[in-house]
Amino acid sequence: MNHIALKMLMGDRGKYLGIIMGLTFASLIMTQQPAIFVGILSRTSSFILDVGYPDIWVMDEKVQFVDDVKPLQDTELYRVRGVAGVQWAMPLYKGMLKARLSNGTFQTCNVIGLDDATLIGGPPMMLTGKLEDLRRSDGVIVDIDGATGKLAKPALEKDGKPIPLKIGDTLELNDKRAIVVGIAKTTKTFQSQPVIYTTYSRAVGFAPRERKLLTFVIVKAKAGENLHALTKRIKETTGLAAYTQEEFIELTVTYFLKNTGIPINFGISVLLGFLVGAAIAGQTFYNFTLENLRQFAVLKAMGASNGTLLRMILLQAVLVGSVGYGMGVGLTALFGYSMRNTILAFKFPWQLLVFSGVGVTLICMFAALLSIIKVIRLEPAIVFKG
Amino acid sequence: MATDIAVDCKNLTKVYDTGGDKVVALGGIDLQIRLGELMMLVGPSGCGKTTLISVIAGILNQDAGTCEIFGQNLLTMQHREKLKFRAANIGFVFQAYNLLPSLTAAENVSIPLILNGIKRKEAEKRGAEILEKVGLGSRTRSLPSQLSGGQQQRVAIARALVHNPKLIVCDEPTSALDHETGHHVMQLLKEVALHKDRALVIVTHDARIFGFADRIAKMDDGRIDSVVDAK
Numbered sequence: 001m002n003h004i005a006l007k008m009l010m011g012d013r014g015k016y017l018g019i020i021m022g023l024t025f026a027s028l029i030m031t032q033q034p035a036i037f038v039g040i041l042s043r044t045s046s047f048i049l050d051v052g053y054p055d056i057w058v059m060d061e062k063v064q065f066v067d068d069v070k071p072l073q074d075t076e077l078y079r080v081r082g083v084a085g086v087q088w089a090m091p092l093y094k095g096m097l098k099a100r101l102s103n104g105t106f107q108t109c110n111v112i113g114l115d116d117a118t119l120i121g122g123p124p125m126m127l128t129g130k131l132e133d134l135r136r137s138d139g140v141i142v143d144i145d146g147a148t149g150k151l152a153k154p155a156l157e158k159d160g161k162p163i164p165l166k167i168g169d170t171l172e173l174n175d176k177r178a179i180v181v182g183i184a185k186t187t188k189t190f191q192s193q194p195v196i197y198t199t200y201s202r203a204v205g206f207a208p209r210e211r212k213l214l215t216f217v218i219v220k221a222k223a224g225e226n227l228h229a230l231t232k233r234i235k236e237t238t239g240l241a242a243y244t245q246e247e248f249i250e251l252t253v254t255y256f257l258k259n260t261g262i263p264i265n266f267g268i269s270v271l272l273g274f275l276v277g278a279a280i281a282g283q284t285f286y287n288f289t290l291e292n293l294r295q296f297a298v299l300k301a302m303g304a305s306n307g308t309l310l311r312m313i314l315l316q317a318v319l320v321g322s323v324g325y326g327m328g329v330g331l332t333a334l335f336g337y338s339m340r341n342t343i344l345a346f347k348f349p350w351q352l353l354v355f356s357g358v359g360v361t362l363i364c365m366f367a368a369l370l371s372i373i374k375v376i377r378l379e380p381a382i383v384f385k386g
Numbered sequence: 387m388a389t390d391i392a393v394d395c396k397n398l399t400k401v402y403d404t405g406g407d408k409v410v411a412l413g414g415i416d417l418q419i420r421l422g423e424l425m426m427l428v429g430p431s432g433c434g435k436t437t438l439i440s441v442i443a444g445i446l447n448q449d450a451g452t453c454e455i456f457g458q459n460l461l462t463m464q465h466r467e468k469l470k471f472r473a474a475n476i477g478f479v480f481q482a483y484n485l486l487p488s489l490t491a492a493e494n495v496s497i498p499l500i501l502n503g504i505k506r507k508e509a510e511k512r513g514a515e516i517l518e519k520v521g522l523g524s525r526t527r528s529l530p531s532q533l534s535g536g537q538q539q540r541v542a543i544a545r546a547l548v549h550n551p552k553l554i555v556c557d558e559p560t561s562a563l564d565h566e567t568g569h570h571v572m573q574l575l576k577e578v579a580l581h582k583d584r585a586l587v588i589v590t591h592d593a594r595i596f597g598f599a600d601r602i603a604k605m606d607d608g609r610i611d612s613v614v615d616a617k
Contacts, residue, residue, distance in 0.1 A: 301472070
């Protein structure tokens with residue numbers, strides 16, 4: 001009877017497409033909005049992942065998230081280096097500084113200062129130039145999005161395209177000259193500001209004079225060292241906060257979840273999408289069953305059991321659910337792909353596929369349940385009514 | 387002879403409760419239908435014809451009395467057993483044809499075979515064969531919407547016959563058809579459907595087809611007024 005169930009479903013193309021569209025919409029909203037949400041959240045901690053190397057991040061104990069800069073005294077670096085189990089510990093500067101562009105405007109940039117000797121914590125991928133070029137006088141490396149976007153030079157002609165920064169171009173950071181020695185690819189940050197890498201000593205030179213300028217101490221543990229034990233030891237010895245990379249990401253993400261309106265805004269979008277999708281798909285599927293009640297009654301009169309009819313309805317629900325889910329997820333993937341070179345935050349992990357899959361399944365089960373109850377209660381004797 | 391009896395109804399009673407009012411649809415019906423016989427149930431609207439045919443077809447339970455179909459009391463059967471019995475032994479022809487609109491003629495005809503456990507391809511093959519018998523061999527792949535009313539009723543007859551049931555119940559099979567088409571449909575039913583191992587029960591108030599009946603049971607107010615030999 002599967003064949004008959006499928007032909008009954010697809011026989012009325014308009015209704016069939018209506019159900020599919022409802023489920024596609026629900027699936028699209030249940031994946032697209034959370035994918036943007038996950039994208040935004042992942043950007044909050046993208047800097048931590050870009051730095052990559054260190055096992056442990058040490059900072060002031062009051063720091064709430066990665067951009068919450070509460071500088072340390074330079075001497076803290078040596079205290080951390082003295083903790084047992086630390087293979088190496090390097091300074092890292094992170095601060096927001098204003099860059100003066102060639103047209104006289106200012107742009108706030110995220111300046112990262114790397115240990116002068118090792119340059120540990122540099123950008124994950126160099127596009128032009130080399131990381132070692134930072135050792136050249138006044139050298140800075142600019143991220144590609146900044147170089148082609150907010151830091152680009154004005155177009156020579158009116159309505160022309162801005163001219164991207166290239167190696168050899170100069171910037172002014174806090175009235176100090178900086179020369180571009182490389183262009184790097186970095187993961188976009190939450191604030192989407194240009195990222196400028198330089199050496200630690202040059203970065204603190206660019207920064208306004210303050211008593212304390214060391215933002216983080218990044219630590220590599222000795223081989224075989226238990227990271228949680230080491231973080232605990234660093235905390236006890238220095239009185240500073242120490243987190244593994246995962247803990248620091250969790251701290252940052254949790255801060256944004258608890259202290260911004262992002263989760264509730266996206267949560268409402270997803271909930272509305274689910275409800276609208278459920279209403280459209282559920283109503284259309286239920287109406288489809290109602291309109292086919294006579295056909296189900298004919299099958300019942302001819303000897304089809306409730307079990308057979310139940311399987312037919314479930315098959316119909318599974319089919320429309322699968323097609324709608326596939327199309328919704330496909331559209332979300334297409335959306336993400338088409339937006340890959342824009343500022344839009346978008347991340348589509350497998351967990352979202354499961355989430356939307358469960359959502360669409362619930363909608364289909366709900367719609368099928370309503371239909372099944374109607375069909376099971378159906379009196380086959382209605383076939384003799386004109 | 388007892389073995390010649392296809393349907394044996396004794397003191398059949400059915401009362402509908404319509405919001406407090408009791409409507410007696412069957413008020414103690416006694417009726418026997420023989421094998422090889424075409425029995426027509428006639429009478430005015432609301433006289434209980436449809437209720438009686440529903441009980442005979444095993445899709446409605448009576449309140450009292452017995453109705454044995456080929457010696458089997460459907461009322462005492464388990465639900466699943468009754469479904470199997472109906473699928474194997476009863477064919478239906480409806481006033482509004484009740485063909486599934488998205489299925490082709492052959493697929494519609496194959497449904498009773500599929501319900502009896504025959505594989506789809508084999509069922510459709512046998513469906514096409516029986517469509518040939520009712521003169522629709524060239525329309526096996528047509529959808530109901532592509533067929534005339536008479537052709538749709540012939541498909542419905544093929545569907546009622548395809549699994550070789552012992553009892554065929556027809557509800558107003560000609561009322562939606564013009565006189566000539568109705569006449570053809572009745573001729574077809576008589577020629578193709580009726581034989582010595584099968585009984586036909588037709589509910590109708592189309593007097594133009596009374597001549598096809600072997601016997602006619604006249605109903606009124608939930609009772610059978612008379613059963614007359616039409617020959």
